[in-house]
Amino acid sequence: MTGTFDPEKLQTTLENIHHAGMPGVFAEVRDNGQIWRGAAGFADLATGRPVTVDMRHRVGSITKSFTAAAVLQLVDEGEIGLDTPIGHYLPQLVPGERGAAITVRMLINHTSGLAEYLPYAYSSLAAFPVVAKTTPASLDDNRFTKFHAPDLIAMGVAAPATGAPGSTPGVYSNTNYLLMSQLLESITGTTAEKCITRNVIERAGLRDTELATETQIHGPHSLHYESWMGMIDPPRDFSVYDMSFVGPAASLISTVADLNRFFGLLLAGEIISPASLQQMQRTGPVISFEGKTIEYGLGLHKVTVPGHGIYWGHEGSVWGGGAISLTSADGKRQMSIAVNLQRWNRLDSAGKPQPHPIDAALQSFTGLALGG
Structure with missing residues (x-):
């Protein structure tokens, strides 16, 4: 990797995402000790309050x-076996033959065959994620609903399997990671949130990162605008939301600086052992919610950037908010970017998402930030 980037060009390319229709966007790029931070657009469209790069974000x-990472720390300590059946630890949640066939590894890399529970928890999202067949009403209906992980897991376990345990391609499912949260609680005797906070967030020195246990985002943050494929027009703010519907599968609040710090330390072997990191980077094909095939390991995406090698990280979205964080295999180049609008693509008559200028603008920034 080279040790240079063009700050002016990065800022211009970031602003292009805002001009393409994104209310607000902010990012941090690191390369060989250099750090660039930038922001463009608005945190609140009604007041004109601008986004800033230090904002906390879902x-x-x-x-x-x-x-x-929290699970793999316990693997390092000999408390959890990656290839031990989940039924050994949580027989009440995954009973019988499935509990004996599905291993911890299969849960972390989404090859368990356990279905996504969200369609059943959000009853009016019966076709989720095929949003063309539903309405966004359940977002409002469940804004303050308190869900309990065992109930959500039961919905996923009871749903038709997406495949045989261990088969590929795997199918992305939050059910897997709620089971991981219950495994953490079973082994440590404390909540998954406290375990991850103590052993990962605090260990990495992430001062602006937390697992959401309240509906509010504390500290400087933007509104989170949800469009739901144009069905919410204009997009509405869903930054105030009870995140128990995903818990330790997707409820993190962080900053772009903290995300870069976390993945830098993780890939440097500072959070889990080199042996566990090697396991984390064993990838296979997984079908995402959007129907795309991604290379997925144990909680890590593998992304190959033509001409610039392999990057590791993850992306995520919630109602109205999203982020991407990627770090080069050598740890020198990093990019984290956050946006405050989701599902901006409208649907055609066949229910297929249509291209949007935001897509191309985001791709241009990501390519430039990753060394292109």
């Missing part, structure tokens, strides 16, 4: 990298 499934 980062969705990036949480999974933190949860996986």
Whole structure:
């Protein structure tokens, strides 16, 4: 990796994302000790309050990298076996033959065959994520609903399996990571949130990162605008939300600086052992919620950037908020970016999401930030 980037070009390319229709966007890029931070657009469209690069933000499934790291720490300590059946630890949640066949590894890399529970928890999202067949009403209906992980897991376990345990491609499912949270609680005797906070967040020195246990985002933050494929027009703010519907699968609040710090330390072997990091980086094909095939390890995405090698990290979204964080294999180049609008693509008559200028603008910034 080279040790240079063009701050002016990064800022211009970031602003292009805002001009393409994103209310607010902010990012941090690191390369060989250099740090660039930038922001463009608005945290609040009604007041004109600008976004700033230090804002705290809901980062969705990036949480999974933190949860996986907490589990792998216990693997390092001999408390959990990656290839031990989950039924050995949690027979009441995954009973019988499935509990004996599904291993901890299969849960972390989404090859368990356990279905996503969200369609059943959000009853009016019966076709989720095929949003063309539903309405966004359940977002409002469940804004302050308190869900309990065992109940959500039961919905996923009872749903038709997405495949045989261990088969590929795997299918991305939050059910897997709620089971990981219950495994953490079973082994440590404390809540998953406290375990991840103590062993991962605090260990990494992340001062602006927390697992959401309240509906509010504390500290400087933007509103989180949800469009739901144009069905919410204009987009509405869902930054105030009870995140128990995803818990330690996707409830993290963080900053772009903290995300870069976390993935830098993780890939340097400062959070889990080199042996566990090697396991984390064993990837296979997984079908995402959007129907795309991604290379997924144990809580990590593998992204190959033509001409610039392999990057590791994760992306995530919640209602109205999203983020991407990627770090080069050598740890020198990093990018974390946060946006405050989600599902901006409208649907055609066949229910297929249509391209949007935001897509191209985001791709241009990401390519530039990763060394292109």
